[in-house]
Amino acid sequence: MYNALMGTAATTAVGAGLTLYYLEKNSAHANMEAEGLHPADYPFPQKKLFGTFDHASIRRGFQVFKEVCSACHSLDLVHWRNLVDVAYTEDEVREMAEEFEYTDGPDDKGEMFERPGKLTDPIPRPYANEEAARAANAGALPPDLSLITKARHGGVDYIYALLTGYCDPPAGVEVREGLNYNPYFPGGAIAMAQNIFDGVVEYEDGTPNTASQIAKDVVTFLNWAAEPELDDRKKIGAKALLLFSSLTLMALWIKRNRWHTLKSRKIAFNSPKNWNKKPNPPSKN
Template sequence: MFSRGTAKFFKSAVGSASKRFSTESNAKASASNLLFKASVATAVGSGISLWYLNKNTAHADMQADGLHPPHYNFPHTTLLGTFDHASIRRGFQVFKEVCAACHSLDHVHWRNLIDVAFTEDEVKELAAEYEYEDGPNDQGEMFMRPGKPSDPFPKPYPNEEAARAANAGAFPPDLSLITKARHGGADYVYSLITGYCDPPAGVEIREGLNYNPYFPGGAIAMAQNIFDGVVEYEDGTPATASQIAKDVTTFLGWASEPELDDRKKLGVKAVLLFSTLTALSLWIKRNRFSSLKNRKIVFNPPSNWNTPTKK
């Protein structure tokens, strides 16, 4: 009787312990699931908030930071889009006839235009229009020679001091990486070129400056120089102000990322290659290793396992 009661006692104790352990395990699992869901919700909410703040055009101080530029559908800014090379050619013409009077392209050489917007012969002719200092010669003197495709684009000023002296103290920035160096990229450059307007009521611009809401502070030393018909395109494209701004922005985007087209082509090839390899590896794992992963190894001891061996 005593042994039967003891067995019932231990049985009930074990049952209650297992229930308590199961309850604690379920509670821990529920807490872990709740924590995981909260983490995912926080991450998703943070991502949505950052996306909204990046897309929102409102700023705390637009006058000091500059108006946020709207988004324009430049072909090269899309995921798989490439440069409009006809636009690059027209944009180079705009830069040469309008922008090159003040701005430089220190990191771009004439040879970079070959097979992008011009042929090799055309690039040689363009480079030969300018003279570059070279030397020394056999007499130890420097001399001037026509430009070659290996030469960089000519600078409008010999140094920064000369540039500031010619522009009332303002230094025209180099445009080689302008679309990468400014927040908004191509959208900012296009908006800045086309965004000149009269200052609003209550805003005073000192003499020698111009009002542009997209420029930080609103007062910019560069005057508006893009108008309808300021250039005459050789291919007959109507030279409206918006078309000119689009073409020169495309050219400056190419100058900032001349390898963009090749990088996107290589990226597409890499995605296709790795997608194929991933699908192939999944198929091999499922069809070739399923027998190895699902097999059961059974140990069958010999019948004389416990029989002592004879010495």
């Protein structure tokens, strides 16, 4: 009876946990527009247990960021050197950096001067400060994209759904002037206009430049910007799993084949034959 009750309790607890997990992942309620639609689970390779980044996609994604996103968004935590041996060669990155002018100094005369960019410089910002960014975007502040895939619930799935989810508002929903309707954005009205279209960039490697491909590539790049250590982390994790699995098997083998004599030994005590015999009385002589 006790075992049956414990089994029933364990089954109920596991079932309740699975139900709550399902409802959390597939929530549906009347206030979904206020919180934004939950994005679908897109098959990005880096999301798999042992999946890694598509580095060709990172290269294409940086091209999309440079030609489309960098007009409004910054990437403050990424420097030119971070792109070396990830998506570009050192010479390619150095050439891209030199296309921009950076203020440096002071020089020997105590004055600031302009110089071409170098590998240690950060990716240039589109605006000098926050006030300039708001003034150019009708009061809205474009967020920095360095950690955007980790700063939003849903991660890469949310960013991809947001970039490709623009549509006309449904009947009865009004969007004020200057905003755009996107069901994945909380509230449904977003200041950023749709920027991802078919053919908005021309890929140098001949990859089809459809809107979905462009969105996938820039999201992959932003995911790498937020987690540049992902490939190395998973590589170290795979090595650790292999190492500890081997050590576990070795420990089990030693336990079974080397300790069996110690674990199965029997200690016996044989009493003397005259254990219960009374000692002889002392002699009177």
